[in-house]
Amino acid sequence: MAEKKTAEKKPVKMSDEDLxxxxxxxxxxxxxxVTAQTDFDKTETFKNQAQAGEGGESNSADLATDYNALxxxxxxxxxxxKYLVYLEEALKRIKxxxxxxxxxxxxxxxxxxLIAVPTATKCVNCKEETKRKEKEDSRLEMARMLAEAQRREMQKKAAGK
Structure with a gap:
């Protein structure tokens, strides 16, 4: 009988070029x-907000618009x-x-x-499966909450009779 060779599974890793x-x-x-955030910090947005609140000639519609923009x-x-944190985590995974x-x-x-979502930690199939499970878990939780609310309502009615 021929002996089967057990091929050791080689660890999966991207090429150095791809990394x-x-x-x-x-x-x-x-x-x-970081550049965009730095540029944003240099804008006058926050100064304008402070001036508008200090009795400037802005009307309430202007203030509401300014507040929404802020x-x-x-x-x-x-x-x-949050995305910067994901980028840093991805860089650590590269290292x-x-x-x-x-x-x-x-x-x-x-x-x-990875080109579309460079911070991805799951392949498309696993990500879809995770989302499906989360959706199912959410449905089950909603059903549980509804059943609990109905049970309490029935208890109230029974106690009131």
Whole structure:
């Protein structure tokens, strides 16, 4: 009987060339965000907001518009800050050699996905499966909450009779 050779599974890793490509991409994205935030900080937006609140000649519609713009700017800044964290985590994965490897199935994430979403930690299939499970969990939680509310309502009615 012929003996089957057990092939040892080679650890999955992106090529050094690909890692360098994505490292350069991530560093450039980080630079763009930091530059944009620095430019934003230099604008007069915050000064204008303070002046409007100090009895400037702005009417309430102008103040509401200014407030909405400020709120939008803060929201964008928070989102960019969160994205910077994801970029830094991706750069750490590059240094460790785990960048581009799905954290669920351990297979390489397609380069096209990483170009579109360079901070991705899951391949498309695993990401879709995760979303499907989250959606199902959300439905189950909603059903549980509805059943609990109905149970309490029935208890109230029974106690009131």
């Amino acid at each position: 360098k490509f994505f490292e350069d991409m991530l560093i450039e994205k980080r630079r763009q965000i 709120e939008t700017n803060f929201s964008l800044a928070a989102r960019e800050g 460790k050699g785990t960048f581009g490897v799905c954290k669920v199935c351990g297979e390489l994430i397609p380069k096209a996905r």
